[in-house]
Amino acid sequence: MPEFLKGNYKLAASIEDKADAADSTDEFEKKALSRLGGSICFVSKKGLIWQGEAQPAGGAAAAGEATARTASRATPENGDKDKAGGAGTKDSPGA
């Protein structure tokens, strides 16, 4: 646009570049919308859990390659499972 407006005179009105304006409007809307989003993503058409490349048979709650990888990388701090009983209610803690 600016190249067509060159001349030996001065314009009284300022010319707005509509493409830039559209971009900034889109950007504003994108930013404003992002503030309305949730606290965690949702990915449509995907399952509830992905455990990495070699998905173990049995799906949910099954231990698999990803679990083993994690376990091998992790260093339990105080991982005594028996120590931490279940919860329940204050009167009857544990299951």
Add this chain to the structure above:
Amino acid sequence: MELGRKIAQALEAATFERVAGVGLANAEVNRPRIARSVLELAETPLGTGDTAIVVGAGPSLRRRRSLERLRASGFAGAIVAADGALGACLRAGVVPHVVVSVDPHPERIVRWFGNPALTVAPADDYFRRQEMDPVHREDELSANRALVELVDAYGPKIKVAAATSAAPAVVERCEQARMELYWWNPMYDDYDRPESLSRRLWNMNGLPCLNGGGNVGTAAWVVTHAVLGRKRIGLVGIDLGYAPGTPYEQTQYYPELVALLGDRYREAFIHTENPVTREVWFSDPAYHWFRDVFLEMAREADCETFNCTEGGLLEGPGITTVPLDAFLESTVAAGRKERTNG
């Protein structure tokens, strides 16, 4: 199409914009503290049977006294709570087996665990304005102090299913309260794409990626089914809507809607009659999107989901609406039968 529904359609992408950057940054910061995968929870005794209750922080929790009734029932299954519901649970005498935390917000979320560092009311009015736990509205500092004491007392009995996106302040607080942390990655995008962030995260830490459904309550349901393997899941406090009479100013996204829409912000709210209670609840675009997402996930899930909220807006295929007492009685009866037969 109504303005609210139109905005809701854009929120899958908008949520990615909102949380992906900070979530990944938090995953880096949290990395040295990751010791256990959430999958280890599947091997941990958490209540009996295949039934669980998921506790959200919606207004029906107080309106229907759901937690007090849960406690009185002697329910023996797993109890999984969203972090925003932790305070209500402990005050009602219910100690959840697992608390789920996902939100990367650097300052707010730690308050759901009681923030020992809070000595003056913060400039951020979120807790004075929010509708989820009114105890914090009335006297922020006293409510926080009481919650610090409760979480300190019961923390060692509670496991935290923490998303790697969780704020480092939350992680620190949980460790301080001697809560055991079990980690997972939020699914940010399609892991089948080579440039996927979900895939990148998995490569980095080897943790499973969970499809979070937009909010922590839905994420708690995902953990309960996909990780703990529970097949009968009752929901309390998962309203995905605002109770009749809630002022717009006390809704979660009010300032953001005003900033986006100005005087037209009222048009973004969607009013719907609950088919059971006949009350008219309402949602904003975010809650409407959460509801659509939950229904989509529940339809596909290999479990029965029972809406025991006795309110709210979560109605549709894949969800069975049932009074809380009926759900609890059927669970107790099934457990009794199992013990007799066993």
